[in-house]
Amino acid sequence: xxxxxxxxxxxxxxxxxxxxxxxxxxxxxxxxxxxxxxxxxxxxxxxxxxxxxxxxxxxxxxxxxxxxxxxxxxxxxxxxxxxxxxxxxxxxxxxxxxxxxxxxxxxxxxxxxxxxxxxxxxxxxxxxxxxxxxxxxxxxxxxxxxxxxxxxxxxxxxxxxxxxxxxxxxxxxxxxxxxxxxxxxxxxxxxxxxxxxxxxxxxxxxxxxxxxxxxxxxxxxxxxxxxxxxxxxxxxxxxxxxxxxxxxxxxxxxxxxxxxxxxxxxxxxxxxxxxxxxxxxxxxxxxxxxxxxxxxxxxxxxxxxxxxxxxxxxxxxxxxxxxxxxxxxxxxxxxxxxxxxxxxxxxxxxxxxxxxxxxxxxxxxxxxxxxxxxxxxxxxxxxxxxxxxxxxxxxxxxxxxxxxxxxxxxxxxxxxxxxxxxxxxxxxxxxxxxxxxxxxxxxxxxxxxxxxxxxxxxxxxxxxxxxxxxxxxxxxxxxxxxxxxxxxxxxxxxxxxxxxxxxxxxxxxxxxxxxxxxxxxxxxxxxxxxxxx
Numbered sequence: 420x421x422x423x424x425x426x427x428x429x430x431x432x433x434x435x436x437x438x439x440x441x442x443x444x445x446x447x448x449x450x451x452x453x454x455x456x457x458x459x460x461x462x463x464x465x466x467x468x469x470x471x472x473x474x475x476x477x478x479x480x481x482x483x484x485x486x487x488x489x490x491x492x493x494x495x496x497x498x499x500x501x502x503x504x505x506x507x508x509x510x511x512x513x514x515x516x517x518x519x520x521x522x523x524x525x526x527x528x529x530x531x532x533x534x535x536x537x538x539x540x541x542x543x544x545x546x547x548x549x550x551x552x553x554x555x556x557x558x559x560x561x562x563x564x565x566x567x568x569x570x571x572x573x574x575x576x577x578x579x580x581x582x583x584x585x586x587x588x589x590x591x592x593x594x595x596x597x598x599x600x601x602x603x604x605x606x607x608x609x610x611x612x613x614x615x616x617x618x619x620x621x622x623x624x625x626x627x628x629x630x631x632x633x634x635x636x637x638x639x640x641x642x643x644x645x646x647x648x649x650x651x652x653x654x655x656x657x658x659x660x661x662x663x664x665x666x667x668x669x670x671x672x673x674x675x676x677x678x679x680x681x682x683x684x685x686x687x688x689x690x691x692x693x694x695x696x697x698x699x700x701x702x703x704x705x706x707x708x709x710x711x712x713x714x715x716x717x718x719x720x721x722x723x724x725x726x727x728x729x730x731x732x733x734x735x736x737x738x739x740x741x742x743x744x745x746x747x748x749x750x751x752x753x754x755x756x757x758x759x760x761x762x763x764x765x766x767x768x769x770x771x772x773x774x775x776x777x778x779x780x781x782x783x784x785x786x787x788x789x790x791x792x793x794x795x796x797x798x799x800x801x802x803x804x805x806x807x808x809x810x811x812x813x814x815x816x817x818x819x820x821x822x823x824x825x826x827x828x829x830x831x832x833x834x835x836x837x838x839x840x841x842x843x844x845x846x847x848x849x850x851x852x853x854x855x856x857x858x859x860x861x862x863x864x865x866x867x868x869x870x871x872x873x874x875x876x877x878x879x880x881x882x883x884x885x886x887x888x889x890x891x892x893x894x895x896x897x898x899x900x901x902x903x904x905x906x907x908x909x910x911x912x913x914x915x916x917x918x919x920x921x922x923x924x925x926x927x928x929x930x931x932x933x934x935x936x937x938x939x940x941x942x943x944x945x946x947x948x949x950x951x952x
Contacts (some may be wrong), residue, residue: 444892445529446550448557454527454550454938461551465730466821467716468745472550473616476599477740479623480615483599483820485510489606491591492631497827498588498781509594510602514611516593520586523545527553531560533625536689539682540637542577543625552582555618555719557838558746560625561693561759578608578628586613603627607800615725618721622696623823626680629691631825637681639834642820644760645676645690646669648753653688653761654877655681657819659798661744663851664696666866668875675755679702683754683763683838690759695752699723699745702734706866713751720745763842766876769819774799774853776861777910777924780903782848783873783886787948789846790836793818794828794938794945795931799852813927817935829940836945847876848894854915857923871902891924893949928952 426672446454455461458816461471467516485498485505496502522720529545545556599614600626610624630640644656646668653676658664663679678697697710699720704711714720714732721744723735734743742793750754770777796816817828824831839846851869855861875881883898887909899905906912914920928950935949 427850428651430871439627445557445874446527446553450553451527451550451554451557453718455554458550460549462725463730464720464725464732466715466718466732468718468720468732469554470720470725471616472739473618476615476617478742479619479822479874480597480599480601483596483614484601484624485595485603486825487604487605487606495631499679501822502825505594505602507604507606508659510607510611511542512592513588513595513600513613514581514607514609516795517581517611517613519582521548521581521583524548524585529553529556529560529568531556531693532561533560533629533691534682535561535691535821536684536694538683539633539636539684541625541632543630544579544664545582545621546579547582548585548663549582549616551719552616552618554586554717555746556580556621557692558717558719558748559622559692559696559937560866561567562748563693566719576608578610578625579804580610580612580625582612582621584616585614588614605631616702618719619696619744622692626691627821627823629680629682629823630820632821633682634648634826634830634834635835637684637832638706638836639680640691641683641688642679642818642823643681643690644647644678644680645675645764646670647672647761648673648754648877651762652877653764654873655688655764655767656770657767657793657796657871658851659796659814659816659819660698662770662772663866664770664799665710666707667768667851667869669707669752670870671709671753671875673877675749676753677749677759680735684755685797687760687762688764689761692744692749693759694748696749697745698742699732699734700737700741700743702745711751712753714745715747716752718745718747718751722860740897748854749836764844767839767844767846767875768873769793769846769848771798771848771850771852772848773921773927774779774858775795775813775927776853776855776857777920777927778848778852778892778893778915779889780850780854780864780868780907780925781876781881781894781900782889782892783881784848784898785948786836786839786846787837787942787944788894790832790850790941790945791935792950793835794832794941795934795949796821797931799858813930813934815930824843827940829938830951832941832945845876847881849873849876854907854910856915861913868903868907872900875900876904890951891928893948924952 488504
């Protein structure tokens with residue numbers, strides 16, 4: 420294969436089909452690493468990973484994300500603060516500006532795909548201003564140059580991601596909210612990104628596209644990790660950032676299907692991606708050996724500080740941001756499933772890091788409770804993680820991924836309920852947050868205990884226990900689990916001041932109820948499945 424170091428858009432027509440640049444070969448990882456170093460975009464660590472800084476934007480910019488208001492999708496999108504419309508004329512002008520900007524610069528190109536299940540495959544063409552963004556795409560998406568043999572009008576011919584971080588929008592002229600923009604055009608099949616170096620925008624904008632297209636094919640898109648046991652049992656892990664989704668799914672006794680995005684169709688689940696995007700703040704070799712060892716040559720480390728004395732990454736240094744990330748291919752994890760496909764799940768685990776210290780560490784949910792907590796998507800935003808946050812704040816993110824769900828959330832919840840019932844899936848809620856008191860008084864539940872709870876769920880050992888209903892949160896709590904002190908299973912027992920526990924539990928229950936008022940198109944049984952006050 421002949422590799423092209425870079426391509427120029429100067430001589431290219433403005434048509435979308437020409438932008439896909441069919442037939443131009445991708446750079447291999449080694450050449451992209453070399454380009455990153457030569458361009459001064461990043462540095463090598465002692466393990467051969469690339470470390471880069473994303474500047475002022477160290478996370479996603481949700482208020483700068485738009486969907487082009489086009490007739491084909493106008494009545495499908497759940498328009499609002501999350502899914503903001505932008506006129507076609509505004510997009511076209513900005514699109515033309517970005518192409519003119521890139522025409523004067525060296526750019527990089529990657530051709531890949533998402534969705535490991537063949538009939539749902541979506542080709543992805545990524546054009547980037549920076550070599551390291553192209554390396555990121557190559558590590559995260561599926562690298563497979565095999566021709567795609569289908570004529571599906573939904574998925575063919577794919578989407579083109581154009582990433583120009585050096586181009587800053589002018590809100591007064593360009594119709595954006597700031598210099599940053601992430602815009603999806605379903606008619607033109609283009610994702611236009613500018614003004615930000617944060618690579619997660621590439622990954623999550625493609626995920627948003629799938630969350631719009633796949634439900635029409637009776638595929639439930641899910642923001643979850645998945646692994647498989649040695650006896651073929653499948654577990655799904657849903658959870659927001661910081662709840663332990665990646666950590667708990669990377670289990671040396673199980674095989675990883677994928678760490679973040681999956682689809683669930685009639686015959687099983689499949690991974691959307693070919694890589695992992697792991698949060699690596701405080702990454703410890705002893706506690707998370709699989710993730711630690713996966714960070715090697717070609718891995719992209721975002722905002723990770725490097726020790727001057729030995730060139731090793733310092734995962735405990737959060738001077739740039741707490742949102743440090745590592746992007747590496749799935750096969751860097753020992754035993755990961757290269758196929759990215761598995762049967763339907765046996766268990767679903769919702770993860771919540773409750774900083775109020777009142778949710779049970781583990782509880783069993785009915786189908787209706789599963790739909791309720793799926794729509795709620797609860798976790799806590801911790802004090803100190805953001806400027807101005809002095810006390811834990813309850814955070815609700817619909818479907819455990821509200822910023823990436825363009826349809827009415829009830830669409831996804833109903834699909835989940837139908838699949839749980841059809842495949843007889845047991846669902847559990849696991850709290851990886853605090854016990855013995857709230858953040859600042861209690862302590863984080865030991866990772867060892869949480870792993871033992873997860874193991875008990877996966878082996879069905881938990882079903883041998885007696886259960887009692889939690890009087891506030893209306894879920895079933897086990898009496899005992901091997902390797903876990905029975906006292907912590909009922910959180911009220913761990914608090915010295917029981918009345919203070921009651922007050923905090925009531926506050927959180929009220930927040931659940933208040934948040935759930937937004938859902939008007941859901942069965943009454945699901946409403947009744949939430950917390951009691």
